[in-house]
Amino acid sequence: MQPTDTANPAYFHKVVDCQWACPAHTPVPEYIRLIGQGRYSDAYMVNWVSNVFPGILGRTCDRPCEPACRRARVEQSNGEHPEPVAICRLKRVAADMKDDVSRRMPKPAPRNGKRVACVGAGPASLTVARDLAPLGYAVTVFDGEAKAGGFIRTQIPRFRLPESVIDEETGYILDLGVTFKSGQRIESMQALLAQGYDAVFVGCGAPRGRDLDLPGRHEAAQNIHIGIDWLASVSFGHVTGIGKRVIVLGGGNTAMDCCRSARRLGGAEVKVIVRSGFDEMKASPWEKEDAQHEGIPIINFHVPKSFEHSNGRLTGMKFDIVRAVYDEQGRRSLVPTGEPEVLVECDDVLIAVGQENAFPWIERDSGIEFDRWGLPKLDKTTFQSTLPNVFFGGDSAFGPKNIITAVAHGHEAAVSIDRLLHGEDVRRRPDPTTNLMSTKMGIHEWSYDNDTSNDPRFKVPWAKAEMALASIRVEVELGFDAATAFKEAARCLNCDVQTVFSAPACIECDACVDVCPMDCISFTVNGDEPELRRRLKAPALNLVQDLCVSGMLKTGRVMVKDEDVCLHCGLCAERCPTGAWDMQKFLIEPTQAGPMCRDARKGSRAPEVVA
Amino acid sequence: MTYLAKPRLHHPSLTVNKVGYTRRDYEGKNSTLCAGCGHDSISAAIIQACWELDIEPHRVAKLSGIGCSSKTPDYFLGASHGFNTVHGRMPSVLTGANLANRGLLYLGISGDGDSASIGLGQFAHAMRRAVRMVYIVEDNGVYGLTKGQFSATADRGSKSKKGAINSDNPVDMIGMALQLGASYVARGFSGDKAQLVPLIKGAIGHGGAAFIDVISPCIAFNNHAGSTKCYDYVREHNEAMNRLDFITPRSEITTDYAPGEVVEVVQHDGRTLRLRKLHDSYDPTDRLAAMNHVQTHQARGEVATGLLYVDPDASDLHAALNTSANPLNALGNRELCPGAAELAKLNAALRC
Numbered sequence: 001m002q003p004t005d006t007a008n009p010a011y012f013h014k015v016v017d018c019q020w021a022c023p024a025h026t027p028v029p030e031y032i033r034l035i036g037q038g039r040y041s042d043a044y045m046v047n048w049v050s051n052v053f054p055g056i057l058g059r060t061c062d063r064p065c066e067p068a069c070r071r072a073r074v075e076q077s078n079g080e081h082p083e084p085v086a087i088c089r090l091k092r093v094a095a096d097m098k099d100d101v102s103r104r105m106p107k108p109a110p111r112n113g114k115r116v117a118c119v120g121a122g123p124a125s126l127t128v129a130r131d132l133a134p135l136g137y138a139v140t141v142f143d144g145e146a147k148a149g150g151f152i153r154t155q156i157p158r159f160r161l162p163e164s165v166i167d168e169e170t171g172y173i174l175d176l177g178v179t180f181k182s183g184q185r186i187e188s189m190q191a192l193l194a195q196g197y198d199a200v201f202v203g204c205g206a207p208r209g210r211d212l213d214l215p216g217r218h219e220a221a222q223n224i225h226i227g228i229d230w231l232a233s234v235s236f237g238h239v240t241g242i243g244k245r246v247i248v249l250g251g252g253n254t255a256m257d258c259c260r261s262a263r264r265l266g267g268a269e270v271k272v273i274v275r276s277g278f279d280e281m282k283a284s285p286w287e288k289e290d291a292q293h294e295g296i297p298i299i300n301f302h303v304p305k306s307f308e309h310s311n312g313r314l315t316g317m318k319f320d321i322v323r324a325v326y327d328e329q330g331r332r333s334l335v336p337t338g339e340p341e342v343l344v345e346c347d348d349v350l351i352a353v354g355q356e357n358a359f360p361w362i363e364r365d366s367g368i369e370f371d372r373w374g375l376p377k378l379d380k381t382t383f384q385s386t387l388p389n390v391f392f393g394g395d396s397a398f399g400p401k402n403i404i405t406a407v408a409h410g411h412e413a414a415v416s417i418d419r420l421l422h423g424e425d426v427r428r429r430p431d432p433t434t435n436l437m438s439t440k441m442g443i444h445e446w447s448y449d450n451d452t453s454n455d456p457r458f459k460v461p462w463a464k465a466e467m468a469l470a471s472i473r474v475e476v477e478l479g480f481d482a483a484t485a486f487k488e489a490a491r492c493l494n495c496d497v498q499t500v501f502s503a504p505a506c507i508e509c510d511a512c513v514d515v516c517p518m519d520c521i522s523f524t525v526n527g528d529e530p531e532l533r534r535r536l537k538a539p540a541l542n543l544v545q546d547l548c549v550s551g552m553l554k555t556g557r558v559m560v561k562d563e564d565v566c567l568h569c570g571l572c573a574e575r576c577p578t579g580a581w582d583m584q585k586f587l588i589e590p591t592q593a594g595p596m597c598r599d600a601r602k603g604s605r606a607p608e609v610v611a
Numbered sequence: 612m613t614y615l616a617k618p619r620l621h622h623p624s625l626t627v628n629k630v631g632y633t634r635r636d637y638e639g640k641n642s643t644l645c646a647g648c649g650h651d652s653i654s655a656a657i658i659q660a661c662w663e664l665d666i667e668p669h670r671v672a673k674l675s676g677i678g679c680s681s682k683t684p685d686y687f688l689g690a691s692h693g694f695n696t697v698h699g700r701m702p703s704v705l706t707g708a709n710l711a712n713r714g715l716l717y718l719g720i721s722g723d724g725d726s727a728s729i730g731l732g733q734f735a736h737a738m739r740r741a742v743r744m745v746y747i748v749e750d751n752g753v754y755g756l757t758k759g760q761f762s763a764t765a766d767r768g769s770k771s772k773k774g775a776i777n778s779d780n781p782v783d784m785i786g787m788a789l790q791l792g793a794s795y796v797a798r799g800f801s802g803d804k805a806q807l808v809p810l811i812k813g814a815i816g817h818g819g820a821a822f823i824d825v826i827s828p829c830i831a832f833n834n835h836a837g838s839t840k841c842y843d844y845v846r847e848h849n850e851a852m853n854r855l856d857f858i859t860p861r862s863e864i865t866t867d868y869a870p871g872e873v874v875e876v877v878q879h880d881g882r883t884l885r886l887r888k889l890h891d892s893y894d895p896t897d898r899l900a901a902m903n904h905v906q907t908h909q910a911r912g913e914v915a916t917g918l919l920y921v922d923p924d925a926s927d928l929h930a931a932l933n934t935s936a937n938p939l940n941a942l943g944n945r946e947l948c949p950g951a952a953e954l955a956k957l958n959a960a961l962r963c
Contacts, residue, residue, distance in 0.1 A: 577647025
């Protein structure tokens with residue numbers, strides 16, 4: 001193998017699994033350390049700069065960071081239940097325990113004369129507004145609802161996310177001198193463009209819930225509801241009750257929100273029924289767990305066949321029972337088992353089988369082209385549409401995803417808008433900001449806590465079930481207290497503190513090999529990667545994780561480090577007699593809109609660090 | 612050295628051996644030696660060898676004297692018996708322990724100071740009495756604990772860290788062991804575990820006095836240009852006589868060797884030592900030739916390593932003294948106190 005180029009920012013970035021997996025690349029270990037030190041406000045601001053909605057995301061994030069977390073891998077065959085660090089819930093700790101941070105918010109710069117319109121007040125638009133308003137842009141956000149937040153406000157039930165948190169975090173953005181035109185749904189793109197905005201950002205989400213056109217759908221319409229519309233009505237208080245027996249169709253997170261909401265509005269017998277198998281459901285595992293925890297059964301391999309009704313009232317639904325069959329390519333098809341169809345009686349049905357984008361308000365002759373799925377044709381890195389000053393982001397760009405992805409889109413679109421309005425090529429993207437600094441303080445002292453915790457993951461306390469189920473406004477999860485947060489934060493392995501190896505300093509004494517608790521380090525003759533991976537001190541079978549290979553050493557061998565299960569405990573560096581190993585903190589931050597993203601201030605290159 | 616204990620977490624693929632332990636279970640306490648000390652590598656090699664041989668830790672006694680090397684038994688086999696003796700007296704305490712309980716595996720850990728200076732006589736007599744043990748000298752040619760004076764194994768003409776030239780001749784422990792009748796004599800290098808681990812395994816399985824001189828660079832005081840015990844010098848001058856694969860009767864042979872490349876030495880207990888020859892003319896079962904060969908290399912400034920001599924029919928002190936086949940702690944009252952009649956018989960036999 002060629003020596004690893006650790007000067008490429010992507011190499012060490014990838015070692016920080018959580019940050020690499022996060023669409024917004026939030027520096028997770030950095031803020032977890034701050035939480036461990038009780039510096040909640042600092043931890044909050046690290047989050048705020050990167051993901052804009054720490055309090056909201058700390059309760060609702062899809063947390064792609066957690067399945068990526070190294071902690072779960074190192075606990076394999078070391079404990080009963082290998083689990084990642086509770087990153088998401090620690091983020092909430094920072095938000096809950098911080099002091100008043102309003103004075104830390106950026107001050108709007110003098111106006112630069114440029115006007116930007118954002119369509120929709122969801123996370124993508126608000127991120128664009130947050131990035132651009134402090135730079136002097138006059139940002140106007142339009143939304144059809146009375147308050148900002150978009151789907152954050154209408155979709156996520158209050159028992160998961162109190163409204164006060166939404167008010168606070170959308171407020172920080174609107175207070176940056178953003179003009180919020182509430183109750184103004186944009187009905188015509190051409191009319192909007194005619195108002196002479198320098199740039200338009202479309203962050204209107206994927207607002208149309210998919211329907212199921214089955215026999216009986218029309219006749220029993222009164223008791224059949226589209227999930228996301230129903231959730232919005234619940235959120236605004238238009239709906240306060242539901243029948244006793246409720247079927248929720250669909251296996252995504254919206255279905256989980258629907259069933260748990262129904263459970264709180266009088267649904268004594270709520271069932272989730274899905275076409276696919278339980279394991280293939282789109283919902284996050286923890287959301288499925290939460291639903292089951294509240295006594296809601298999830299019935300799988302049932303394909304809806306018809307809505308049954310009598311006298312205009314829904315009486316139940318019929319399902320075919322199927323099983324999954326995989327062909328040679330691993331493609332799944334659902335094949336009837338031949339068992340008789342099943343009738344499930346019910347009073348109401350909530351359909352949560354997906355969302356679609358809808359742009360009826362964008363005239364097809366406005367210069368914005370759409371593909372055959374009805375999505376705008378966009379540049380995948382700049383989010384620019386075929387009309388150069390119109391950008392898309394969030395669910396409206398590439399279809400429904402999640403909040404953190406919308407935030408990431410918003411940052412990138414803001415960079416594009418900032419560059420476009422400074423007359424620069426939007427396709428040239430700024431390098432991320434990186435910093436690599438030794439954490440060495442003394443022979444055995446590091447500026448991070450390198451003593452690896454042996455604690456298993458701590459559980460977040462819940463409100464008592466009878467209280468939680470009695471009202472839709474009682475928050476179920478109570479959040480960690482400070483003492484538990486400290487212990488959970490200690491589970492973080494500080495993967496951003498990198499093991500940096502210097503081949504010229506190495507005397508090949510084997511001290512690091514002997515002391516490494518995870519057998520990550522080998523000194524061996526070089527070879528091809530697949531073969532090399534098998535003959536290391538411990539086989540490196542996780543191909544997603546890189547090998548760090550040094551240049552040739554004096555004996556003709558190379559040092560190979562498998563990044564997979566490194567604890568970042570720093571023992572290799574403590575045992576190294578020559579300082580060939582050092583523990584260096586790597587901080588990488590994507591460059592946001594502002595002077596740093598422009599050519600005049602900083603060298604740029606074609607984008608390559610795209611996770 | 613490190614302040615932190617090595618984390619309990621281990622690699623997910625770590626496996627257990629036949630007696631149910633992982634390699635990590637054979638570790639000891641945190642090493643307090645200097646960072647990069649060769650001795651720590653030797654500890655790691657002992658851990659590896661014991662794990663591979665499925666040795667039960669509670670059936671091992673590790674004894675040592677005084678010095679950096681003699682501290683190391685604390686850093687491996689934490690669940691074994693240990694005895695830290697007076698300076699240089701490990702061999703006699705070990706001899707006594709061995710006579711009392713022949714059922715244990717004896718690891719004698721010593722250094723060049725402990726064995727070649729103050730304990731030279733002890734070393735000599737343990738070898739000539741053929742005490743069944745693995746005698747490991749962690750040889751760095753320097754007194755590390757007293758900050759870098761030449762030890763008795765430092766080569767004549769080698770340079771200290773401060774620049775002084777050694778004018779004394781070295782004690783040649785390999786040569787002495789061969790002369791005194793050690794039946795397994797090897798030299799290893801702490802920087803080459805691929806060679807060292809099989810040498811230790813071979814010594815553990817050996818039926819007599821097994822001596823291994825392990826060159827172990829002292830990072831703090833003897834790893835500079837001009838030293839003959841530093842990493843660079845040993846690597847440049849290392850002449851390996853052979854490569855040892857230690858093979859028990861049960862294990863299957865998986866490596867293919869070209870004909871004439873291999874010497875197999877079947878020991879008295881049926882275990883086979885399989886040696887890959889690196890020097891055609893070298894016969895490790897010929898004591899006189901081995902002495903010659905080692906001396907020849909030494910005269911050229913080379914460091915001969917590998918299994919230098921092995922006597923396949925080795926016997927030990929117990930055989931010579933015709934002692935009880937059982938350890939003393941396993942003998943019952945009747946064997947220990949055979950009664951007045953037996954005493955009378957014995958007395959009668961001694962009268963002329």
